[in-house]
C-alpha cells in the first residue's frame with residue numbers, strides 16, 4: 496500500500512468545465528502535484544471521464560423517460576426508433592453539458608474526449624438498435640429494456656472498444672455484477688450523505704496504475720421511483736424489492752476508469 500501513491504481530487508461540474516474552457520488554474524487550488532503526470536494531462540482526463548459519465552447517464556435517462564412504464568397502448572403509438580433515441584440523447588446531453596454532439600469539432604474540450612464521446616454515441620445507438628425486438632414486444636415482461644440494462648450493455652461494449660471502463664454501481668446493488676470495489680464504495684458512501692453537494696463528482700489518480708477514476712452520482716427522477724421508491728421492500732414490476740428511495744435522492748453512481756497516457 497505504501498507504494499500506492501495516490502491523491503484525491505474533488506471538484507464540481509461547473510468548476511472543471513470552466514477550468515478547461517478558460518484557465519486550468521481556476522479549480523486547481525486544492526490539487527497537489529503528481530510526480531510524472533502533469534496537471535494539464537490530469538485535467539484533460541478528468542474532463543473526458545466526466546463527459547462520458549454524463550453521456551451514459553443521458554442515455555439512461557432517455558430510456559427511462561421514454562420506455563419505462565408505458566402501457567401497451569401507449570407503446571404501440573410510440574415508435575422508439577434509433578433516430579428518436581439519438582435526437583433525444585443529443586438534446587439531453589446538450590442541456591446537461593452545454594456541448595453539441597452534432598458539432599463536436601467546435602467544442603472546447605480535449606480531442607480525446609471528442610473521440611470517445613463519438614464512440615459512446617455509436618455504441619449507445621447500436622445497443623438501442625439491437626434492442627428493437629425487446630422494445631417493440633407487446634405485453635410487458637420482467638426483462639425489459641430499462642436504464643440499467645441499457646447502461647450495462649453500453650458499458651461492456653464501450654470497454655471492449657476503447658478500454659475505458661464504464662460501470663453502474665450502488666451500495667446495495669440489485670445485480671451482484673454492479674457491486675462496488677473499495678474506491679467505488681468510499682465514493683458511494685460520501686454521495687449517500689444527504690448533505691453531500693449535488694452532482695459533485697469524486698475523482699482520483701492512481702500513480703501506480705496510471706489511471707484516473709471518476710465517480711459520477713446518479714439521482715432519482717419520478718419514474719425511477721416506480722421501481723426504486725416506496726413502499727420499501729415490496730417487489731417492483733421487475734421482481735426486485737424496492738429500495739424506498741425518495742425523489743432526487745442519490746441512487747448510485749457511474750464509475751469511469753481511464754488509463755492515463757500523456
Ligand code: HEC
Nearest residue numbers: 559563643663664665668669670673718719722733746747
Ligand atoms: C422498471 C424498473 C426500473 C426503473 C424505472 C429504474 N430502474 Fe434502476 N434498476 C432496475 C433493475 C431491475 C436493476 C438491476 C438490473 C440488472 O439486473 O442489472 C436496476 C439497477 C440500477 C442500478 C445499478 C445498481 C444495481 O442496483 O444493480 C442503478 C444505479 C439504478 N438502477 C438506478 C436507477 C435510476 C437512477 C433510475 C431512474 C433514472 C432507475 N434506476 C430506473 C429497475 C429499474
